[in-house]
Amino acid sequence: MALIVQKFGGSSVADAESIKRVAARIVETRKAGNEVVVAVSAMGDTTDELIDLAHEVAPIPAPRELDILMSAGERISMSLLAMAINSMGLDARSFTGMQAGMITDSRHGAARIVDVTPGRIRDALDEGAIAIVAGFQGVSEDAADVTTLGRGGSDTTAVALAAALDASVCEIYTDVDGIYTSDPRVVPLAKKIDVISSEEMLELAAAGAKVLHIRAVEFARRHGVDLHVRSSFSNNTGTLVVNETADQTHARIQREMQENGTVEEPIISGVATDLSEAKITVVGVPDTLGKAAAIFDVVAKQGANVDMIVQNVSAASTGLTDISFTLPKADGQRILQSLSASQAEIGFQGLQYDDQIGKLALVGAGMRTNTGVSATLFRALAEAGINIGMISTSEIRISVVTRADVLGEAARVVHNAFGLDGTDAAVVYAGTGR
């Protein structure tokens, strides 16, 4: 008997009808002879509504209390889902983060899982029941207080349960058919990916692909969990995110392709786009030891995630250089203020802020062994008349910054240049889960 963990996001359980539909799918999986554990998010916009309410009573809600408040959302959805399954004649029991043994540190609002002790879940399964677990929430090891895991938390709950229970697979149900070679809303000819290595999935998620949260992919990779990202609106096979190195996956895909008579293996797995970042340029920085460190010290103290960094070669005549970096738009104003306050001390000339940038990232393990990937990328963009602002690379990723208004076109020409285009436009559903 296989053990399957299924995760359903907020849009999949937005109302009574959706809950009944999800319940039917879970019942089907159980009746096919599997043990089933479900991680579920709060219904629809419940969490955002609770946060709004918090801000009505307190300008800066206490983090411990905000976690208790938000955790109510998943208690509602999980108990309703269990009831719905019960009324279809199967035994289903719901469990809070605490009851499921989801033990975390005490960082309220962004807690990390430190241990999973799913004794009650295992007992429920042994008694033939389906276990429904509140996503997104845990209990702190020191104080037995409710914690939440932050954005993407329910994905992480599902993966952590799959790891602790040694599940065959962790199914992430969402409103799209799987992981696409690019965002189908940007690149209509994007194709669904059948299999991708967790290594590449991690790079795609980090580069802005939204379907899977990066922390869940990291967790799956670290604990050897295979993911199956699929649609809650169809029975189609989605995308398998397999827990092997990118090279292993590519070797396997190539072998299968050769067996099938296909000759060419795609070098690039996906093209991610991201419009959520801005660029700050620190102008006229003295090119002396420690200046760059001083700038990024200021940024780090504010807790902002800097992504790409480019330092120009300094002009010999002035001994001054410019340093540019990208960061989430939400952090922009705060970082600008902190840097301004340090201007005299660091001794730079000025600051520029640009929130009209787009980031495009090519991800593919094939680029380790294939030369010419960057040449193809730059040629494709040049032929389309698209200028590149910044470039950064990792072992299996190349990222470039363009103007925001040409990012979509950039993605389409690059997608085409690497032979990723499908023949039909992809189907896009509305809404996103948590």
Place this chain on the structure above:
Amino acid sequence: MALIVQKFGGSSVADAESIKRVAARIVETRKAGNEVVVAVSAMGDTTDELIDLAHEVAPIPAPRELDILMSAGERISMSLLAMAINSMGLDARSFTGMQAGMITDSRHGAARIVDVTPGRIRDALDEGAIAIVAGFQGVSEDAADVTTLGRGGSDTTAVALAAALDASVCEIYTDVDGIYTSDPRVVPLAKKIDVISSEEMLELAAAGAKVLHIRAVEFARRHGVDLHVRSSFSNNTGTLVVNETADQTHARIQREMQENGTVEEPIISGVATDLSEAKITVVGVPDTLGKAAAIFDVVAKQGANVDMIVQNVSAASTGLTDISFTLPKADGQRILQSLSASQAEIGFQGLQYDDQIGKLALVGAGMRTNTGVSATLFRALAEAGINIGMISTSEIRISVVTRADVLGEAARVVHNAFGLDGTDAAVVYAGTGR
């Protein structure tokens, strides 16, 4: 430093503004130098809305899941209340039923408290914090599952905390100024009672007085907790429900009255009215041993609470008698069906059902030592032309059944006949707490 437990019902925390108002009152109590523990109900109609949702996904929701679902309501209100207090500069921490050590049996939906282990509450108080506890909910001792205490559950939570923490007083905040000599919506000249013994309060609550739930009064009486029922809309002193025998209270009131030069002590403390019951008459029951027992066996097996029972003297000629009893209207149809099914076995002739009855109860420890109470009652009703259907008495209570449409008038004339009328009409607020 005194320890005060305060309970706020759903109508007191119905929206963000109400929550801030309640927070201010709690802050005021803390700043006056008291330790404060608060039991809070779910916001407004939250619980009913959650129950509706449950019935949308499952015709008969599983009791365990329904308890988890409903308990979410108090988690929301308690965390919002704690946030609101925190943002007023005081330390406040919220605790679930489990965290507060509210340990119950496993009767989901109507759990009984078996132990209270408020270690975390005591610690929070010792650290100078205000403790906000989710009303209505507990945790089962066997399975560590969420339980709820049923109607009036938040009152019971407050009283149980007051007992376990040895509080000076348990303040029950509500939408009226206190306990009245009768329901002011029925008897406009009803007066607020300043002091009442828990013994009489218990009789009034059992007879239909709505402000305090009978289980909370029972708990207070058993554990020696004094209650102060007061309005959350004013700072007026409300009604003290003191934990002494009715005779002690009356002796004290009489002593105080004599000291104040008032001569007459009221014999009757209150007049309760109740329109929620119906009457079933079992017609033509053979007057042989065990027939009444057989009838009430059938009723008891259905779990209905029978209140008044009257058996007519049997007619010598037929050897048959009629047995009438009152019970909650909600149980009426179910009990009728069960009795019908047993008709042949028990051998009665028929059943009559009457849901147009009203119940009026006089409560007062003074009737122990004052003769003529029933005479005054019957004369007052007779002069108003009101017929009495059934009569039952306890040591400090007389109950009569009237037609439903004259119950209000009955209450007014009786209230007047016992000298309870005040000079001004009572103020009535809208809404009720849980």
